[in-house]
Amino acid sequence: MQTIVLVDDHVMIRRGLAARLAATGRFCIAGEAAALAEAQLLLENSETAPDLIILDIELGDDNGLALIGTIKERDGKKPAVLVYSVFEDPFRIQSAMHLGAQGYVSKSAGETELLSAIDAVLAGQTWLDPRLELKNTRAPDIYDLFTRREREILEMVQKHYDNAKIARNLTLTLRTVENYLSRIYDKTGAGSRNDLINW
Numbered sequence: 457m458q459t460i461v462l463v464d465d466h467v468m469i470r471r472g473l474a475a476r477l478a479a480t481g482r483f484c485i486a487g488e489a490a491a492l493a494e495a496q497l498l499l500e501n502s503e504t505a506p507d508l509i510i511l512d513i514e515l516g517d518d519n520g521l522a523l524i525g526t527i528k529e530r531d532g533k534k535p536a537v538l539v540y541s542v543f544e545d546p547f548r549i550q551s552a553m554h555l556g557a558q559g560y561v562s563k564s565a566g567e568t569e570l571l572s573a574i575d576a577v578l579a580g581q582t583w584l585d586p587r588l589e590l591k592n593t594r595a596p597d598i599y600d601l602f603t604r605r606e607r608e609i610l611e612m613v614q615k616h617y618d619n620a621k622i623a624r625n626l627t628l629t630l631r632t633v634e635n636y637l638s639r640i641y642d643k644t645g646a647g648s649r650n651d652l653i654n655w
Contacts, residue, residue, distance in 0.1 A: 458578060459486040459504075461535070463495045463520060464512040469563075473510065473540075476567065483574075492518035496526055505530040508578055511557070513541040513548060519611060521548075524555045536577045540570070544588055547610065559583035601643050609636050613652050 460483050462470045470488050477483040486506045489495035492515050499505070509527070513520045524537055538559040539552045549560050559577040561570055565585055576583035602610065605626075612622045623633045646652045 457482065457484045458507040459484050460508045460510060460574075461485075461487045461489070461495070461498065461502075461506045462510050463489045463515070463523065464510075464540070465490045465515045466512075469512075477574075480571070491515050492520065492523055495520075495523050499527065499535075505533045506535045507533075508574065509535045509537050510540050510574075511537055513539060513543055513552070514615070517615070519615070521552055521555050521557075524552075524557060527556075536580075538573055538577045538583070547614075549584070549588060551607070551611075553582075553584075560588060561585055562588060602640070606636055606640050606643075609633065610640055610652065613637070613640075613649065616653065 460477060462473055462485060464470050474485045478485060487498045489498050511520050511523060527535060537557040539557045540561055540563060542563045544562050552560050559573050561573040562585060569585060573583045609622055619630055619633050623630045
C-alpha cells in the first residue's frame with residue numbers, strides 16, 4: 457500500500473481527501489500537516505519517507521512550494537510531490553514544476569482526475585491537467601521573464617502583502633520595492649495590483 461502525506465491548511469479538505477483515498481484501499485495516509493513548519497517536522501521525524509506528498513500552495517502566510525526544496529531522500533527514496541491548489545495561473549504552475557513538483561492538479565478537478573494525477577505521479581510520470589496545460593503553454597516561461605527577486609515580490613503581491621510588508625520581509629526600502637513592482641508591471645502588462653494578484 458502506498459503512503460501519502462497531506463499538506464493543506466484546511467482541515468475539511470484534508471479529512472475529505474484522507475477519507476476518500478483510504479476508501480480506495482490502495483493508499484495509507486501517513487500524516488497530515490496544516491503549515492510549512494509542521495510539514496517539515498513531520499517529514500523529518502517520520503521513520504520512512506512517504507511515497508507521495510499532496511501539497512497545497514497557500515498555507516496561511518506560508519508558500520507551500522517552499523517545502524519542495526527541503527524534501528530529502530531517505531533510504532534511497534524521495535517522495536514525489538503533487539501540488540493540489542485552487543490556483544490555475546501559469547505563474548504558480550511553472551513555479552511548482554520548476555521547483556521539482558511532479559504534478560499539478562486544480563482543486564476544481566473531479567475525483568477521477570485527481571486519482572489519475574496521483575497514479576501518474578506515483579508511476580514516475582509528470583502530470584498536468586490538460587486544461588491547465590493549455591493555460592501554461594500559452595504563457596511565456598516565467599523563469600525567463602522574471603529575476604529571482606521579482607518572483608519573490610510577485611508571490612508576495614499574490615498573497616495580498618502590501619508594499620510595506622514586502623519591504624519588511626525582504627529587508628528592502630519601500631522605494632526599491634516600488635521599482636521592482638514597476639518592472640513587474642512592464643513585463644506582465646498588468647494594469648493594476650488586482651491584475652498581478654490574478655496573473
